[in-house]
Amino acid sequence: MALFSRRAALKTAGGIAMIALMSVSAAAHHGWSWTEDGFFELKGTISGIYIGNPHATLDVDVEGETWRVELAPPSRTTAAGFTEEVAAVGDEVTAIGNRSRESTEPRMKAVRIVVRGETYDVYPYRVPS
Amino acid sequence: MDGSPLLALVTEIERLTPVEALKASFIAYPLVNAAHIFGIGSLVTLVLMIDLAVLGRLPAAGGDRAFAGTLRRLALGAFALALATGLPMFAIRASEYAFNPAFRLKMLLLLVAGINLAIFALLDRKARTEGGYQAAAKACAILSMALWPAILLCGRFIGFI
Structure with missing residues (x-):
């Protein structure tokens, strides 16, 4: 049971991290991810x-x-x-x-x-x- | 708050000699920036530990109020570091950041977190005589657990908005 709850916690944490990363990269002005590819x-x-x-x-x-x-x-x-x-x-x-x-x-x-x-x-x- | 008096003030700040030096520096800026991240990381970690201890969810604390008190002093130190490194970074482009929505929200949330801390401190004084935290003190801890990570996120978004 302990293992299951730890796994569930990790899954939740992973999900939150993914959402955070996605929302950050969408708005990012550092780097080039926010720009179009063509010049x-x-x-x-x-x-x-x-x-x-x-x-x-x-x-x-x-x-x-x-x-x-x-x-x-x-x-x-x-x-x-x-x-x-x-x-x-x-x-x-x-x-x-x-x-x-x-x-x-x-x-x-x-x-x-x-x-x-x-x-x-x-x-x-x-x-x- | 917006309009020329604020703009005049922040423009004056940008012209200060040490601020001009930091603006153009190659090494100092990344160091100050790194120290700011260190301060914030330490602060948020300590805050979450304090709040979990107040809520009775941190077994290591053993329900001991002294534990939270010790961590609170460390947290105030971490806050001082974040403030001391955040102010010069704000100063180099104050006229830009003063009108940045993420920065403004961050300052508002910091104010709310400060008021929340003051209310908690008053309730904590009562807890000393009563031997345990009241529901109101625990509510402050829950609010704090939401506020500080939100402040961190707002800070990160300053450069992206």
Whole structure:
């Protein structure tokens, strides 16, 4: 009887863990699970730059809608050459990467950004060939 | 709470020199982050043990109030660590987190958990003279067992919303 109840408890715990994992991965903005597989290009005007922990982001104005473009952690982003000195609010930007699977959500994760004619590959191993 | 006074305050916080340093740091941020996880993990574990002891479901406690008291001091230490590491992480992007729904829910639940703890402390004082926990004290323990894991979940969702 003791064995049976322990097994039942393990099953319940496993079930709860599964549900938790599924709900987390569905909403995850870390990693790539929340993005579409195909590459996506966004062109707009920078309305905000954040280079810091836990990861860098750009806010990009596209015809009045503000997109959140997620970049890499600050160490990786600055190693790619993208720092607060090379871009400013008002600059035109092209971001290439993967957009959110949720079609209504103006959010993407960039692997490459182009500002002032310079190209910065924040995730070089993921850049489309 | 939303509107310019809060935004002005959180923007000031972001400009503090040590906050700017943590924002750009390579090693410090992951260390603070890890310490926060350690604090929360310890806290939630201790809280669940205390609550089980109050409910009489922790055989090792033997129905001894002193056991729960000892663990409570450790839990307060773990909370202090979580607070000391959580505040600087909040500060680096305060203007973002202050308006994050998961963060706001977490703060609300923390407030409820604090009130729940205060009520429990009052009931615990009575339990000292009466020798056992009343039903109300046990209800506080059950609520606590739901609140703290919920606070942990809200915290995790800050980065995903």
